[in-house]
Amino acid sequence: MSSGVRYEREGAVGVVTLDNAARLNPLTEVMQQALLEILDQAGRDPQVRALLIIGEGRGFCVGADLGSMVPQPGDTRSLGTRTADAMAVLSNKLVVALREAPFPVVSALNGAVAGAGVGLALAADLVVAARSSYFYFPFMPKLGIVPDLGSTWFLVNLLGRSRALGLTLLGDKLSSAQALEWGLVWSVVDDEALPEEGRKLAQRLAELPAHGALEMRRAFEAARCNDLATQLAYEAERQRELIDHPDFAEGVAAFMGRRSPSFGNRSG
Incomplete structure (x- = not known):
């Protein structure tokens, strides 16, 4: 079974590609497990100094794999209990792993960023969005549930209570332009420029001191x-x-020598 994720290292930047484009990259349990393993692998590689997460195809991530949320033979737990248990061992750990990564993380958003995909996107340190991308919060108006993968925390802290409640109660799509104006994303770029701009941003962050993000x-x-x-x-x-x-000594020496600093790799 394909995990729906690709990973490769491009110099000092680890590139994670959500790769189930036909379904707009839903967060399946298999994908979440693969992402946790990739973060662990990258964290142990001292050559990785920044991470980029990008979605293949027409969307970044549409959130939970609702088609898989059905009773399983032999599992006596309710669907709600099974989902909460999976969140405890996978989804929540994934968000924490991103927030505790020993390198800066960039998410580059194309197309739909919906449901739990919002939490995945906003767990990054910097978010760059394609001009045609948008955020969508169907949790309460369509499903009667609260936002998850940290979305409630991210939204209220980044946008404030009024905007967080408005977005999640009304379920209106939030354009990339509005997201930029409200401070939800770092920058908005033309669609065709997104992959390159995401890589450029990650490369700039890779030049920071290794302890910078933490x-x-x-x-x-x-x-x-x-x-x-x-x-x-x-x-x-x-x-x-x-x-x-x-790194401070190197920074001072570079400043006095009128050159760019060259900081060391992580210890791994």
Whole structure:
């Protein structure tokens, strides 16, 4: 059985391609397991300094594989219980693995980004969208369920309560242009330019210090909870350690020498 995912390393960038184009790349359990294995593989490869996730065909990801959500012979659990159990061991772990990846992650969005595919897309550090792409939230208006794969967390933190509720209660499509205006994506590019722009962005991120993504994620996550005084103390403590890191010395030397810094690979 095909996993519906391809992975290859292009220099310092790992490229993950969702590859079930005929079905607009639904998040099957097999695909989710493959993605977890790819993230583990890339995390152990010190040559990988950034990751790009892109969808093959006319859409990035349409979310859950609803066709597979049927009773299974010999499984006495209800469909809801079976789904929640699968989320605990696959879906939720996938989002956490993306947010804890030891390298920056870019998602490049083409066509439909729907349902659970929204959570997969927004788990990346930077999101670039094709001009014709759009977000769609059918959970409550079409299915009577809440958004998942972290979508509720991402939406309320990125957009605020009013817009998060409006999108998920009404189920209107959100265009890439509106998503850019609202701050849900980093940039919007012409459709034909998306693969190359995604790679360029990932390559730029690959040139960062190896600890860059983790440090910045943790700093901004701390800022969500801290008051100003606590966050100032947090920043000072991180500088205490990071200024003694070899990458800071390289950065200073590059600045003084009027050249671009060359930071080392991850340890793997």
